Amino acid sequence: MTRNIAVGVIGTGEMGTRHAHNLHRLVPGASVAGTYDVDRDRAARVAAECGGATPFGDPHELIRDPSVDAVLIASTDSTHAAFVQACLDAGKPVMCEKPLAQTAGDALRLVQAEQALGRRLIAVGLMRRFDPQHLAVRRVVKAGGIGKGLMFKGTHRNARVPTHLPGQVLITNSAVHDIDSARWLLGEEITEVFVRGMRTRPHFSRETVDMMLLQFRLTNGGLCTIEVTAAAGYGYEVSAEVVGEAGTVITAQPADAVIRLRGQIAAHVDQIWLDRFRQAYVDELVGWTESVRAGTPFGGASAWDGYISQVVTDACIEALNTGLPVAVPTPGMPDLYRQDTLREGVRAD
Amino acid sequence: MTRNIAVGVIGTGEMGTRHAHNLHRLVPGASVAGTYDVDRDRAARVAAECGGATPFGDPHELIRDPSVDAVLIASTDSTHAAFVQACLDAGKPVMCEKPLAQTAGDALRLVQAEQALGRRLIAVGLMRRFDPQHLAVRRVVKAGGIGKGLMFKGTHRNARVPTHLPGQVLITNSAVHDIDSARWLLGEEITEVFVRGMRTRPHFSRETVDMMLLQFRLTNGGLCTIEVTAAAGYGYEVSAEVVGEAGTVITAQPADAVIRLRGQIAAHVDQIWLDRFRQAYVDELVGWTESVRAGTPFGGASAWDGYISQVVTDACIEALNTGLPVAVPTPGMPDLYRQDTLREGVRAD
Amino acid sequence: MTRNIAVGVIGTGEMGTRHAHNLHRLVPGASVAGTYDVDRDRAARVAAECGGATPFGDPHELIRDPSVDAVLIASTDSTHAAFVQACLDAGKPVMCEKPLAQTAGDALRLVQAEQALGRRLIAVGLMRRFDPQHLAVRRVVKAGGIGKGLMFKGTHRNARVPTHLPGQVLITNSAVHDIDSARWLLGEEITEVFVRGMRTRPHFSRETVDMMLLQFRLTNGGLCTIEVTAAAGYGYEVSAEVVGEAGTVITAQPADAVIRLRGQIAAHVDQIWLDRFRQAYVDELVGWTESVRAGTPFGGASAWDGYISQVVTDACIEALNTGLPVAVPTPGMPDLYRQDTLREGVRAD
Amino acid sequence: MTRNIAVGVIGTGEMGTRHAHNLHRLVPGASVAGTYDVDRDRAARVAAECGGATPFGDPHELIRDPSVDAVLIASTDSTHAAFVQACLDAGKPVMCEKPLAQTAGDALRLVQAEQALGRRLIAVGLMRRFDPQHLAVRRVVKAGGIGKGLMFKGTHRNARVPTHLPGQVLITNSAVHDIDSARWLLGEEITEVFVRGMRTRPHFSRETVDMMLLQFRLTNGGLCTIEVTAAAGYGYEVSAEVVGEAGTVITAQPADAVIRLRGQIAAHVDQIWLDRFRQAYVDELVGWTESVRAGTPFGGASAWDGYISQVVTDACIEALNTGLPVAVPTPGMPDLYRQDTLREGVRAD
Numbered sequence A, B, C, D: 001m002t003r004n005i006a007v008g009v010i011g012t013g014e015m016g017t018r019h020a021h022n023l024h025r026l027v028p029g030a031s032v033a034g035t036y037d038v039d040r041d042r043a044a045r046v047a048a049e050c051g052g053a054t055p056f057g058d059p060h061e062l063i064r065d066p067s068v069d070a071v072l073i074a075s076t077d078s079t080h081a082a083f084v085q086a087c088l089d090a091g092k093p094v095m096c097e098k099p100l101a102q103t104a105g106d107a108l109r110l111v112q113a114e115q116a117l118g119r120r121l122i123a124v125g126l127m128r129r130f131d132p133q134h135l136a137v138r139r140v141v142k143a144g145g146i147g148k149g150l151m152f153k154g155t156h157r158n159a160r161v162p163t164h165l166p167g168q169v170l171i172t173n174s175a176v177h178d179i180d181s182a183r184w185l186l187g188e189e190i191t192e193v194f195v196r197g198m199r200t201r202p203h204f205s206r207e208t209v210d211m212m213l214l215q216f217r218l219t220n221g222g223l224c225t226i227e228v229t230a231a232a233g234y235g236y237e238v239s240a241e242v243v244g245e246a247g248t249v250i251t252a253q254p255a256d257a258v259i260r261l262r263g264q265i266a267a268h269v270d271q272i273w274l275d276r277f278r279q280a281y282v283d284e285l286v287g288w289t290e291s292v293r294a295g296t297p298f299g300g301a302s303a304w305d306g307y308i309s310q311v312v313t314d315a316c317i318e319a320l321n322t323g324l325p326v327a328v329p330t331p332g333m334p335d336l337y338r339q340d341t342l343r344e345g346v347r348a349d
Helices: A014-025 A040-049 A059-064 A077-090 A104-117 A132-143 A167-186 A278-294 A303-322 B014-025 B040-049 B059-064 B077-090 B104-117 B132-143 B167-186 B278-294 B303-322 C014-025 C040-049 C059-064 C077-090 C104-117 C132-143 C167-186 C278-294 C303-322 D014-025 D040-049 D059-064 D077-090 D104-117 D132-143 D167-186 D278-294 D303-322
Strands: A005-010 A030-036 A070-073 A094-097 A122-125 A149-157 A190-198 A211-218 A223-229 A237-244 A247-251 A257-261 A264-268 B005-010 B030-036 B070-073 B094-097 B122-125 B149-157 B190-198 B211-218 B223-229 B237-244 B247-251 B257-261 B264-268 C005-010 C030-036 C070-073 C094-097 C122-125 C149-157 C190-198 C211-218 C223-229 C237-244 C247-251 C257-261 C264-268 D005-010 D030-036 D070-073 D094-097 D122-125 D149-157 D190-198 D211-218 D223-229 D237-244 D247-251 D257-261 D264-268
Touching: A005 A014, A005 A059, A005 A278, A014 A030, A014 A040, A014 A070, A014 A278, A030 A040, A030 A059, A059 A077, A070 A077, A070 A278, A077 A094, A077 A104, A077 A122, A094 A278, A104 A303, A122 A278, A122 A303, A132 A167, A132 A237, A132 A247, A132 A278, A132 B257, A149 A167, A149 D211, A149 D223, A167 A190, A167 A211, A167 A223, A167 A237, A167 A303, A190 A303, A190 D190, A190 D211, A211 D149, A211 D190, A211 D211, A211 D223, A223 D149, A223 D211, A223 D223, A257 B132, B005 B014, B005 B059, B005 B278, B014 B030, B014 B040, B014 B070, B014 B278, B030 B040, B030 B059, B059 B077, B070 B077, B070 B278, B077 B094, B077 B104, B077 B122, B094 B278, B104 B303, B122 B278, B122 B303, B132 B167, B132 B237, B132 B247, B132 B278, B149 B167, B149 C211, B149 C223, B167 B190, B167 B211, B167 B223, B167 B237, B167 B303, B190 B303, B190 C190, B190 C211, B211 C149, B211 C190, B211 C211, B211 C223, B223 C149, B223 C211, B223 C223, C005 C014, C005 C059, C005 C278, C014 C030, C014 C040, C014 C070, C014 C278, C030 C040, C030 C059, C059 C077, C070 C077, C070 C278, C077 C094, C077 C104, C077 C122, C094 C278, C104 C303, C122 C278, C122 C303, C132 C167, C132 C237, C132 C247, C132 C278, C132 D257, C149 C167, C167 C190, C167 C211, C167 C223, C167 C237, C167 C303, C190 C303, C257 D132, D005 D014, D005 D059, D005 D278, D014 D030, D014 D040, D014 D070, D014 D278, D030 D040, D030 D059, D059 D077, D070 D077, D070 D278, D077 D094, D077 D104, D077 D122, D094 D278, D104 D303, D122 D278, D122 D303, D132 D167, D132 D237, D132 D247, D132 D278, D149 D167, D167 D190, D167 D211, D167 D223, D167 D237, D167 D303, D190 D303
Parallel strands: A005 A030, A005 A070, A070 A094, A094 A122, A149 A223, B005 B030, B005 B070, B070 B094, B094 B122, B149 B223, C005 C030, C005 C070, C070 C094, C094 C122, C149 C223, D005 D030, D005 D070, D070 D094, D094 D122, D149 D223
Antiparallel strands: A149 A237, A190 A211, A211 A223, A237 A247, A247 B257, A257 A264, A257 B247, A264 C264, B149 B237, B190 B211, B211 B223, B237 B247, B257 B264, B264 D264, C149 C237, C190 C211, C211 C223, C237 C247, C247 D257, C257 C264, C257 D247, D149 D237, D190 D211, D211 D223, D237 D247, D257 D264
C-alpha cells in the first residue's frame, strides 16, 4: 500500500553497491530501478543482484528515465556536482555521497540552483547523522541536561591506509565527517581552523599526511579538537564527545559481547567503516526514501551542509599548508535550509 | 520483485500491535493482510494503521483466508495451541508467541501434527535468538575460542511488576526466555532443576514470587544459574553469559551514549523489554518472512523448542512447589528439527 | 612516635611470606619480630628479608616470646586452631588465615575461649573485607540508596587448578570467601544451601569438582548464587553483586589501562589472587595492627565469622555429597562480636 | 630496622597538610620532623597531628635543623625557588611542589646549582608519575606492544573554578601536569605550541580563561592535544592516552563499584584531585623517601623536568596571548638527569 520509491544508483563501487543492496533488501518501500557505472559489467552485476534492475549505459538517461523516482550518487568525487545539477534539472530528489562538489564555488552554485527551484531536492550522504550513537549524543545535548555545549572532541581512526595519502585528501575524505559532527552536534559554525599533520611511517610517500590534529574555534567562542588517524592499526573507530557547562556526553563504542580470554577482558572493534556504520547507512536511506515519499525535506545533511563542509575543508587545507590559523567565513544560512522542527533519525516512534 | 508475504495477525494487544507495526513499516517484503482481536475496535484500529489491512471478525476465517500467506499469533496464552493447530490444518506457516501451548502434552501434540505433515510450519517467538548481543555470544561460543561451554549464567530483570504474580507465572512468562537461552547457547538439554523464590515486598499478594533463582544441571554435566527479578526497580535488563574451558563470553549491555553528570559516569538502561529487544523483534520477523518466502525452516525457535521449554518450565514449577531438585526428561529430538546448517540471525552478510 | 607492633609470623609459605613482606615494607608502624616454619631455611630466609627478624625453631616459643606483640598464622590449615589457642593462652592478638579451624566444633571452642577471656584477640584473614571494590559495594548497600538488600551474587574464578581437587576443598578454600562476602555485604545469615559441582576436564582425578554453583536462602528470605570456577583459564577474577529493592551494586573490575590492539579494546585481568588482592592484604594488616595498637576490636572478620564460615561450609559439603538442599543452623551471635560502630577499611579519612 | 626519614614540611595549606599526614600515617619509615607556615597556628596544629613534630618559626631554621633529613615544600608558588636553593645550600634532599620556580630562568639556575653539586637533591611534585593508571599506560608504551608512540591526548577537568582565573594560571597550575604527562609518556620534547581558550560563563571575570585546548608538535614529529576544563561541573577527571603505530593505550577511569539505579548504570567520579590522586600522593612520598634513604636519584620528576615544564608553559602563555603557534626551545638534557635504568613507581615487586 505504501508507495514504492524506485532509486537509480550512479556509481556501483564499494559504497554504491552497499547502498544498492540496502535499498533492495533492507529499506522497506524502496527498490533499485537502475544502475550506472563506468564499469558496465559491474553496473550490470549489481542491477541483477537487486531484483533485476535496469543497467543503464548513460547516467543522464538514468536520471531522466521515468521509472526512476530518485537518484543516489556514489560515483567518483569529481562527477558529483554535475550529476546533482542534472537531477535538479530533472526535478528529481538526489542523495549525493560526500563531497557535494570539489570546490566551495561549485557547491554554492548547487545551493543557489536549489534555492531558485524553491524546494529541497538535494541530500548529502553524511551518514553519522543517522548513527544510533551519534543520535543519542545529539538528543542528550538538545535535551539540555549537560548545559550549553562548549566543546566538541572527535576521534576518527582507520585501520589501514594507502602508502600515498596527501593531507588534503585526509581532510576532504575523512575529517569532513568530523567537521559535520561538530557543526551538527553543537549547532555552531566554525570560525577558525588550525591544523597539524604527520607522516607516521617512513615508507609512506613524502606527500602523505596520515595523522592529523585539527583545532577549531566556533561562533559561540567554543572549541573543537579532532584527531584523524588513517593508519591506526588496531581497527576502525569513531567517537564524538560534547563538553557542556554541567557535564559531557560521548558516543558509546558499540559492543555486542565481552570476552574474557588469555588474561584480558575484551570487546571487538570493527575493521572498516561499512561495518561500524552498517545501521547508519540503512537508516539514512530509510529516512531519505521516507522524505522522498512524503515530499518533505530530508532530516540529514542538506546541500547547505555540503557547501559549508567544503568551505571548512578549504580552510583546513590552507591551514595545513601555511602552518597558521586560518579564519573561516560563516555566510548566513538561507531560509530554505532551516529545519528546526524536522524529525531526526528513524527510530523516534 | 521480491514476493510479498501477507501476514494475518491474531491478537492486537501490546505485543501483537508491535508485531503488526513492524511488519508494516520495518520488514521489507512483508505486509499485514488482516487482524483479529477479541476487542474488535482494537483489531480495526491496528488494521487501519497498517496500510488498510482487513479486520476479521473470526480468527479461523482469518487463518483460512486466501489473502493471508502466514499467521502471527499474539493472543492470550490459552488460545495459542488451538490457533496453531488451525494453521497446520490450513497448511499455513505460523509464528506463535511463547508459550506454544499451556501444557507439555498440548505442545507435544502440535509437534506430532507437524511431524505428520512432514514439514515445519511452526515458528515460536523466542526473540532473543535474533538479538544482536545474544547472537554475538552464540557466534563466539560456536567459533570455539573459549573452549567447550560449561556453564550458562542468565540475568533477567523487569523494572516493575504487578502486585499479584504467582511463581508459576514468573516461570512460564519470564524464565522461559532464559531457559531457551541456556539450551540455545550451550546446545545442551536441561536434566535437573532446583528453584527458590521470594516475595520481595510485603504489600505483594501472598502467592507472589517476584524474585527467583533457578539452578540447572545439563546433559554434558554442565551447570546453569538464572536470576529472574520482576521488580528490579531501576530498569529492564537481560544478560547471558557462557563460561567455557578457556574463557567466557557475556552479552554487552547496549549503550548509545555515556554521560558524565553530577558526580557520575553513566549509561542509560531501557525500561521495558519492547525497547531492549526492538531490533530483535524486527529481525525475528525478517528471518521468519524470509523463511516463509523461501520455503525453508525458520532459523529461530521451532515447535520442538516450544515443547521442550514447556517440559522444563513444568519441572521448574514442581521444583518451586516441592522445594526439591526435580529431574527433567530429555526426549530425543526428531529428525525434522535438526537444523545444524541453518543460517542464524539476519545480519550475516 | 607511633608505637611499633612487632609481629611473629608462623608459616612462611607463599601467603605467609607475602604477609611478612607487607608488614616489613608497607605497613607503617609494624615490623616482623620473628618467623617460624617447618622448613627452617625458609623461615630464616624470610626473617632475613624482613630487616633481620629472629627465626624461631619452635612456634610456641615464638608465640610466648616477649619481643612478639602479636602473631600472624599462615601455616598449614590443620595447625590453625591449636596455634590460635596458644595465642589466647598467651594473651596475644592473633591474625589467623582462614580457616580458623577444621571443624565447626573446634572453631566454636575458640569462640568460647575468647568469650571466657572477655575480649577479642582473634582476627580471621578474610581479606576481601579490606578490598577497595568490596568496601565500595558495602558502603553503597549500607547507605541505603539501592533499598533493602535481597540477593547476593558472587563469582570466583581461578586461572589454573591442580588435577586433583576434591569438592570439599573447593568449598573450604575458595567458596568460603564468597560465603563471607554474602554474609558481610547483606548482613544476613545463611539458612539453606544447595550445591552442584562438575569435573570440567576428563584428565582431572575422579574426585575432582573444580566448578561449582552454590545457591543459598538467607534469614530475611533473600537468595544467593555463587559460582566457583577453579580452572577458568583466562585469569583470576572475583565479583560481588548485591541486588536491592531499588537497584543493584557490583564490584568494578579493577583496570589500570585500556588497550586498543589487533581488533580489540581490552583491559588486563590478574592471574593470581595475590595480585588481585594486593591492596586488600596490605590494608588488612594496617587495620589489624592499628586495632592491636589501639586495643580495639579488629574491623575485619572475627572468630565468630570464622566459626559461622565453618558451619556453612560444613552444610555445603553435605549438600554436595547428598545432592539435596541442607538446612544451616543460625546460632545467635554473642554480644562480644557486635561491632556495629566499628570503622571499616582503612581509607575512611 | 629501616632508617627513618624525618621530613620538614614548609607550607601547611591543603596540599602541605595532606603531605604531612601521609608522611606521618601512610609512608613506612618516614615521619614529620617539623613544620613551618606563615600561619603559625596552622603549622602548630599540623605538627601536633603528626606525632608531635616541631613547629618552626623560620623556614630556613627548619631547613638547617639537624633533626630534618629532607624537606618538602608546599608553600606559595613564589617562595619555591628560594627554599629549594636553601636546601641545596644545606645539602638536603628536597621535594618541591610544582612549579619549581616562577620563571624558566629561575628554574635553570636551580638546575645549574644542582649540576655544580654533582648530585641530584631536587624532586618535583608532579604526582601523576606515581598514579597507578598513568604508570600502567607508561608500562604499556615502554613494552612496545602498541608500536612507536605518535600522539598524546590529555583531558584534565576540575569540577569547580574560582570566578577569576586568568589563562596563564590555568596553564601554570593545571596544564603543567598534562605537559609533563606528554613528555613522560612519549619520551619526546615539545617543539611548538598552539593555544586557544574560552571564558565559559558570563559572570566570570573578563580575564578568565577557564577552558583551553593546547595543541603541540613533538621532537619526533608527533602531536599532542590537551583539554583543560576548569569548570567541568560533574567532577574531577584526568585521562591520558597514547596513540601508537599499532594501537593505543589510555588510563582507565578508576571505579570501585558499578551502581544500577533509576534507569542508569553508573560509576562514581571523584570531585577533587586529592581524592583522584590519593594513592599517587602516597606513592610519590614512598618513592621519594626511599630514594633519600638509598641515596639514589628520585624516580619521579627532576629539577630538569621542572625547568622544561617552565619553558613549555612560558611558550603556552605566549601562544595564548598572541594567538599564533610558538616555537619552543629544546635544550639538551645534562647527563646528571639521564635515568633510563631507574625503577619507576613503587609497586614493581
